[in-house]
Amino acid sequence: MPTGVALRDVREQLFGAAERVLLRDGPGGLTSRAVTDEAGCAKGVLHRHFSDxxxxxxxxxxxxxxxxxxxxxxxxxxxxxxxxxxxxxxxxxxxxxxxxxxxxxxxxxxxxxxxxxxxxxxxxxxxxxxxxxxxxxxxxxxxxxxxxxxxxxxxxxxxxxxxxxxxxxxxxxxxxxxxxxxxxxxxxxxxxxxx
The missing domain is CATH 1.10.357 (Tetracycline Repressor; domain 2)
Structure with a gap:
């Protein structure tokens, strides 16, 4: 069963989520899980579009x-x-x-x-x-x-x-x-x- 929300422009939505996490939690709080949680998508979405x-x-x-x-x-x-x-x-x-x-x-x-x-x-x-x-x-x-x-x-x-x-x-x-x-x-x- 799919999780999260449909992402129209995955790259831009993940970047926006990363920026929000970075502003809120600083560099130490910026993890792939924090980004995908902020974007409302499964962690695999990030790894489908980026090698790591x-x-x-x-x-x-x-x-x-x-x-x-x-x-x-x-x-x-x-x-x-x-x-x-x-x-x-x-x-x-x-x-x-x-x-x-x-x-x-x-x-x-x-x-x-x-x-x-x-x-x-x-x-x-x-x-x-x-x-x-x-x-x-x-x-x-x-x-x-x-x-x-x-x-x-x-x-x-x-x-x-x-x-x-x-x-x-x-x-x-x-x-x-x-x-x-x-x-x-x-x-x-x-x-x-x-x-």
Whole structure:
């Protein structure tokens, strides 16, 4: 007799369930059983679509990186509009939303997941590395438009913004920082390069 509920898009429903478990219980509580229970399906459903749980988690991280690619396009297209600090405040806040912070914690927590991700992403922390590229691409576009000084060191500014952003958002037990706090960090980092 079948158990659970019919899943229309199994992959997306399992990813959504994993994110909810991760937010609620942290990386230590994220198990295949917890995911399938949250999704309301039999445990075998996950293993029918993924070779093992670490394969599932690897695909979850890759899915988040793909989503970040859409945010990167939007951010790059915002160059020249609004203000640089407002655009970056929004971008950093998006990167480090609750799920983004939880995914970074998961990557750090699970050795096998890191090993698998290293096969295609040998440098840096996946998701954070892509976020750094996203910020760098945007900063280059703004520099090209003259809204940053020609001397702006993009290779230093982008990882500084991501690193400082991660430190602001990394505390899972309290509310995320207010937009004004994030904006202050952004304006401080960019203080010598804005025109």
């Amino acid at each position: 749980f670490d394969d599932f988690l690897t695909e979850l991280v890759r899915d988040r990186i793909t989503r970040l690619g859409h945010d990167a396009t939007e951010l790059r297209e915002s160059a020249g509009s609004g203000t640089v600090d407002a655009n970056l405040t929004d971008a950093v806040s998006k990167v480090f939303g609750p799920v983004g912070v939880a995914i970074v914690s998961l990557i750090i927590f699970r050795d096998e997941l890191r090993t698998r991700l290293r096969r295609t992403r040998p440098i840096g922390v996946p998701l954070l590395s892509e976020a750094t590229v996203m910020i760098a691409d945007y900063l280059v576009a703004e520099r090209d438009l003259g809204r940053l000084t020609p001397e702006a060191d993009i290779d230093t500014l982008a990882p500084t913004l991501i690193g400082a952003g991660h430190l602001l958002f990394a505390d899972r037990t309290s509310a995320p920082p207010e937009s004004a706090t994030v904006r202050k960090m952004v304006t401080t980092v960019l203080s010598t390069v804005t025109t």
